[in-house]
Amino acid sequence: MEDISVITAVHHPLRRRIFDYLLLYGTSQVTAISRALDSQVGSISHHLRMLERAGVVQRAEDPSGDRRTSWWMLSRNSFTWSADDYADAPADALLAREAERNGIRGQIDRLQRWRRRHRAGDLPQYDGYSTETLGWATPAELQDLSERLRRTLDEWRTSIDRTDGQERMPVFFFSHAFPTEP
Template sequence: MEADTPRNSPSRDHGVRRITEAAVLSAIAHPFRNRILDALKVDGPSTASSLSKRTGQAVGSVSHHLKVLADVGLVEEVPELARDRRERWWRLVSAGFRWSRSDLAGDPVAAEAGAAAESISLTRQVERKRAWMDNSEAAGQWGDTAFATQQWLHLTPGELDELSAEIIEVLTRWSARAAPDDDAEREPVFVFAHGFPSQP
C-alpha cells in the first residue's frame, strides 16, 4: 500500500515512513483513527477539541484515539502551540507512510493488519466518491471540474512502478505547492488512484 510516494521516486522516502509493524498497521486500520490522520493532513496541527468539531465525535473519544496513534509514533504533541497547560496540540509525525506485502510476508500478524488497513482505505475512498455523487448537484462550479478517468494499459511490473512514480510525483507537487496569494477560495480536494493487474 502506497500512501504518498512511489517506490522509485527520488523523494520516495523523504518524510515518508516505511511501516512493517503490526501495531502501527492495526492503528491505521481503524476507520476513525484513519479519519483523524486525514484531518491532520488537511488541517495541520489540531487539538482534540478541533478534531471533535471536524469529525462530530466526542472529545474523549478523539483523545483516546490520538493516544493510540501517538503510542505507535504516527502523531505527536506540539507543546509550543499550547496557550496553557491544559491545551494539547497534535500533528502528524511523517509526511506519509507506506508498506508493501513483501515487507510483511514474514509476519502473518502484520500481513493481516496490512490487508485490513488497505481494505479500510479502499472503503473510505469509495464512500467519499459515493458521497460526492449523492451531493454533486448542489456543488456549483465544482460539478464541472471534478473528474474521473480510467485506462487499460499493457505493462510490466517495472513499468507499472514507473507509472505510479509519475502520477504520485504530480500529486505530491500539487500538494506541496504554496497556494497563490490571489484571494481565491480553496477547498480540500480528494484525489485517489489505483493501478493493478486485472481483466475485462
C-alpha cells in the same frame, strides 16, 4: 515496507479521519478536531495516542504557550504499501488485508458522499472527474508509477497558496494501479 502497526493504526475509520484532518488543517487542538469530526474529546485523544504510538502523529507546542490544551501534528503525510508486503507473516498479512478492505471501503464511501452532495446541488461549482487507462508494466515499472504519482501529488498539494483569499474545499484523490486481465 511499512510496519504493520502503522497500517492498522491509520486504517481505522476514525483514526483515518483524524489523519486526514491534520493533513488538511495542520497542527490542531484536540477540541477543534473533536468538533470537526463530531466525536467526543476523550475518543479523539485516545485515537491520537494510538496514532502517536505508531509514529503517525506527535504532540505539538500550543501556539499561545498555554500548556493546558493538547495540540497535535502529523509526523508524516503519506504511506505506500501493499497487503502483499506481509505475505511472509500470516498474522500481519491478515491485518494488512483488513486494512486494505477498510481503505477501499473508505474511498468508495467518500466518492458516494460526494456524488450525493453534487447531485443535490450542494457543490455545483466542483466537478469531480474519473480517469483510467490500461498499459503494460513490469513490477519495477509499476513501482515507478506509484512513486511518480506520489511526487506529483505532493508537489501539487504544496503548490497551492491557501493565503490568496480564494475559497477552497478539501479534495480527495485516489488511484489504484494493479495487474489485470483485459
